[in-house]
Amino acid sequence: MGAVTYPDEKVIEFIEKNMIPIQVLFDSQPLAAKFNIQWTPTVITLDEEGKEHHRTIGFLSPEEFIPSLMLGVAKCHFDREGFGKALEMLEKISKDYPKSDATPEAVYVRGVALYKSTHQAAHLKDAYKRLQSEYPSSEWTKRAQPYSLL
């Protein structure tokens, strides 16, 4: 990460605009115990109260890391029912990084965010249809399968 991903101009730009970054050794206490760190690198997205909303383990290229961070930010908003801000970020992931590994989850969370903000179940079914069409082998397509029954 330090050699390839963190020096990347777009990664730096995204982090500067959206996040406060902190880097600690994998065995630094009490944080390593608090977040149950077993693998490195482990990258966690927290809200401003220090609550975890998303984590990744292992190397990610810049093209995968940025949408992963975007998903983390979106989930911070989603988990606190900030659906407008969550949707804005989730749609940007699909638009700017359609091929990333984070995108199927973003499509899934987008469907749930639309459902929770409108109470229209059609959004869940639409999310499944889109996942089935665009990401047929994704685990998120499998997780959304029950929505096909709505």
Added chain:
Amino acid sequence: MAKTITWEKEFGQVLVQARAQNKMVLLDFFNPL
């Protein structure tokens, strides 16, 4: 000179900054090897 990420070191200070700037926190546990 190329830009680099300015990493913070103190967790408590990071949360203060995140609240003040309305941003989320990126917490990276790394192995220097």
